[in-house]
Amino acid sequence: MRRVQERQKIEKGELKKEWKINNRDMLSRFMEVEASDPSVPPFALLVWTSSNITAGxxxxxxxxxxxxxxxxxxxxxxxxxxxxxxxxxxxxxxxxxxxxxxxxxxxxxxxxxxxxxxxxxxxxxxxxxxxxxxxxxxxxxxxxxxxxxxxxxxxxxxxxxxxxxxxxxxxxxxxxxxxxxxxxxxxxxxxxxxxxxxxxxxxxxxxxxxx
CATH class of the missing domain: 1.10.630.10 (Cytochrome P450)
Structure with a gap:
């Protein structure tokens, strides 16, 4: 959850990190969907990411x-x-x-x-x-x-x-x-x-x- 929050802050310019971000990973794609669709609830990003890690x-x-x-x-x-x-x-x-x-x-x-x-x-x-x-x-x-x-x-x-x-x-x-x-x-x-x-x-x- 902390990593997701950090990425969100980096994208918004609220946080600076010396990270090399892979903009085609799952988190980046989820964030693209979230940004393009106002109907996506605030908790969706965490749920999607967690599901991909734990499901199966x-x-x-x-x-x-x-x-x-x-x-x-x-x-x-x-x-x-x-x-x-x-x-x-x-x-x-x-x-x-x-x-x-x-x-x-x-x-x-x-x-x-x-x-x-x-x-x-x-x-x-x-x-x-x-x-x-x-x-x-x-x-x-x-x-x-x-x-x-x-x-x-x-x-x-x-x-x-x-x-x-x-x-x-x-x-x-x-x-x-x-x-x-x-x-x-x-x-x-x-x-x-x-x-x-x-x-x-x-x-x-x-x-x-x-x-």
Missing amino acids: SDSTAMFLRAMFYYLLHNPSTLKRLVAEFDEAAEAGNLEDLAGFRQAKDLPYFNACINEAGRMHPPLGLPMERVIPAEGANICGQRLEGGTVVGMSSWVTHHHEQTFGADCNKWRPERWLCEPEQAKYMEKCLLTVSRNIEYLFYPSSTLSLFKF
């Missing part, structure tokens, strides 16, 4: 804990994952500190990430959406415009017709199916559009898997 930290941690939990409780899947890492490393396709570009080409690793997000989604609250003015028919039910709807990921992710009869079990192999089926299941996940992108933003490491 707890959910990313939950995601990773879930993955480690299920891998450790299912040694055969852990063994297969480590074997995939070893094979990629021997082929020169995986460094000790691997980033997104290398990780996205590891099919079983991606399958484990998707399965962790499915089994233990970080968010249990309904992802609420508002029905548009013209209304909508959902599952045979007519809903008027303005109706707030939502689904719990803890229910949706255990839908037998989508994820199979063993939907209550940890089985990363379910994601190693036909591409169209995998895309459909990914579309039904109420976590993020691409789980691996979520875990690798802005960066991450696979070194924890190097046993």
